[in-house]
Amino acid sequence: MKSTASPFQNLVLASLSREAYLRFSPHLEMVSLRAGDVLSEPGLIADNAYFVNSGMISVLAVLRDGDSLEVGIIGREGLVDINMLLGCRTSLNRVIVQVDATALRIKSSVLVRLYNDSSAQFRASGQRYIQYRISQISQSAICSHAHGIEERLARWLLMTADTVNSERFDLTHEFLSQMLGARRSSVSIAAGVLSEAGIITYRRGHIQILKRRSLEELACECYTILKDEHAALSRS
Amino acid sequence: MAPSPKRRAVRQESQQNRLLAQIPIDVYRTFAPELEAVSLHQGQVICEVGDRVKHLYFPSKNTMLSLLCTSGDASAVEVAVTGWEGFAGFAPLLGADISPHQVIAQIPGAAMRINARSMQAFVQEHPNVRELLLRYVLAVMVQISQTALCNRVHSVEERLARWALVNQDRTEHQQLPLTHEFLARMLGVNRSTVSLTAATLQRAGVVRYRRGTFSILNRGRLEEVACDCYRIVREHYKRLGVI
Numbered sequence A: 001m002k003s004t005a006s007p008f009q010n011l012v013l014a015s016l017s018r019e020a021y022l023r024f025s026p027h028l029e030m031v032s033l034r035a036g037d038v039l040s041e042p043g044l045i046a047d048n049a050y051f052v053n054s055g056m057i058s059v060l061a062v063l064r065d066g067d068s069l070e071v072g073i074i075g076r077e078g079l080v081d082i083n084m085l086l087g088c089r090t091s092l093n094r095v096i097v098q099v100d101a102t103a104l105r106i107k108s109s110v111l112v113r114l115y116n117d118s119s120a121q122f123r124a125s126g127q128r129y130i131q132y133r134i135s136q137i138s139q140s141a142i143c144s145h146a147h148g149i150e151e152r153l154a155r156w157l158l159m160t161a162d163t164v165n166s167e168r169f170d171l172t173h174e175f176l177s178q179m180l181g182a183r184r185s186s187v188s189i190a191a192g193v194l195s196e197a198g199i200i201t202y203r204r205g206h207i208q209i210l211k212r213r214s215l216e217e218l219a220c221e222c223y224t225i226l227k228d229e230h231a232a233l234s235r236s
Numbered sequence B: 001m002a003p004s005p006k007r008r009a010v011r012q013e014s015q016q017n018r019l020l021a022q023i024p025i026d027v028y029r030t031f032a033p034e035l036e037a038v039s040l041h042q043g044q045v046i047c048e049v050g051d052r053v054k055h056l057y058f059p060s061k062n063t064m065l066s067l068l069c070t071s072g073d074a075s076a077v078e079v080a081v082t083g084w085e086g087f088a089g090f091a092p093l094l095g096a097d098i099s100p101h102q103v104i105a106q107i108p109g110a111a112m113r114i115n116a117r118s119m120q121a122f123v124q125e126h127p128n129v130r131e132l133l134l135r136y137v138l139a140v141m142v143q144i145s146q147t148a149l150c151n152r153v154h155s156v157e158e159r160l161a162r163w164a165l166v167n168q169d170r171t172e173h174q175q176l177p178l179t180h181e182f183l184a185r186m187l188g189v190n191r192s193t194v195s196l197t198a199a200t201l202q203r204a205g206v207v208r209y210r211r212g213t214f215s216i217l218n219r220g221r222l223e224e225v226a227c228d229c230y231r232i233v234r235e236h237y238k239r240l241g242v243i
Helices: A018-027 A082-086 A108-116 A120-146 A149-164 A173-180 A184-196 A212-218 A222-235 B005-014 B025-034 B116-125 B127-153 B156-168 B180-187 B191-203 B219-225 B229-239
Strands: A029-033 A038-040 A048-062 A068-074 A094-107 A168-170 A200-203 A206-209 B036-040 B045-047 B055-059 B064-070 B076-082 B102-107 B109-115 B175-177 B207-210 B213-216
Touching: A018 A094, A018 A108, A029 A048, A038 A048, A048 A108, A048 A149, A048 A173, A048 B127, A068 A094, A068 A120, A068 A149, A068 A173, A068 B127, A082 A108, A082 A120, A082 B127, A094 A108, A094 A149, A108 A120, A120 A149, A120 A222, A120 B064, A120 B076, A120 B127, A149 A168, A149 A173, A149 A184, A149 A206, A149 A212, A149 A222, A173 A184, A184 A200, B005 B025, B025 B109, B025 B116, B025 B127, B055 B064, B055 B116, B064 B180, B076 B127, B076 B156, B076 B180, B109 B116, B116 B127, B127 B156, B127 B229, B156 B180, B156 B191, B156 B213, B156 B219, B156 B229, B180 B191, B191 B207
Parallel strands: none
Antiparallel strands: A029 A094, A038 A094, A048 A068, A048 A094, A168 A206, A200 A206, B036 B109, B045 B102, B055 B109, B064 B076, B064 B102, B175 B213, B207 B213
16 A cells, blocks of 8 residues: 555645646645544635545535435545635535545645646646536435435445445444434444345444445445546546 | 617626626627527426537526436436526536536526537636636535435425425516426426425415416415525525625
């Protein structure tokens, strides 16, 4: 595995020319983010942006009564958050660290300025990333509406495994219910079905995927659609 | 000096859409020859998921477009609407060309459209216009993500009420021509569910829905019935300067 100290683990930064990188580098600071850290809330100005190197960040739509739904996953292909690339420092979603992460932090005001002055190449890669996030949001919209909790849980576990590059990760039922917009009891039942079938183990918040192929068969088509888009983004 | 009649006509035309109206008049005049006035009929499909986006559409007042997401098993649901406050077909502004949504005309009427390549060239020369339009893209993203949550957790009654309010905000029509089929497709539920829900709201004197015509009788009550998503999206829109 590459050292987490390399800024180029982040694919957006990796698309910078050496010259552009030198303009960014004095402003970048390596930080560790812990699962559960809230990076932004809707309606608040975010002081910092984060280029993710490892781990996983979730973007949620939220209601005052506590209901929420994950509408975006950010790994090392992206940054928190795209509103800054669209000229707005105010957060529009809750952004929360899902799996312990490392990231390069930059003041959002600096990012907005550097991005606006940056080369066509960097802007093009920012735009491709925005487009990818629009796909994620749109897929969440149809998925949350049309697909059952088991299919969605399976998709979510696969996407998490892909993002953190590991078949083991830590997750509470509480977190899962926030991500899937479902009651804790429904999430427990769905996870129980997967455990009994020997597809995953899930004990005291530790998840391990045992049979990836079976999980892929269970997951809704949204998994493959987004996986292909992610692959296209990583190649470009 | 009084503005010439031609100049006034150009200004009037741009006023039909709030985004176009925000483009400085001198810039707009170089842009205007590329715009084409079109008339859209209800249910007209402007773009399918996966299609190359050929035009950007700027609806005029009283016209409304609907963005839908679809799934392989043929289910579909509306995820956002755009009226005279915005435009549809944003992929070309992000350097892409494929539409992630199906776009259809929900309330028929006039719109201005521009060829995607002309638009790309235009924003290249006018970064301020690009910024203006991208800000609206962000607003649409907020709307889609809130709708994703809404479709998951709120009842058909709450969603129908929100949907009616969102419509009324974008049109001066007192009555909307809408079939149950159409409404069912937007909400991603079956027809009988829409009929039952509309009947409940009608009995309560909140709306009237007869022979395919939908009208709001009591907006205050409708706002009480609608879920919080209506207010949340409006607040974001205000914050982004879209409304």
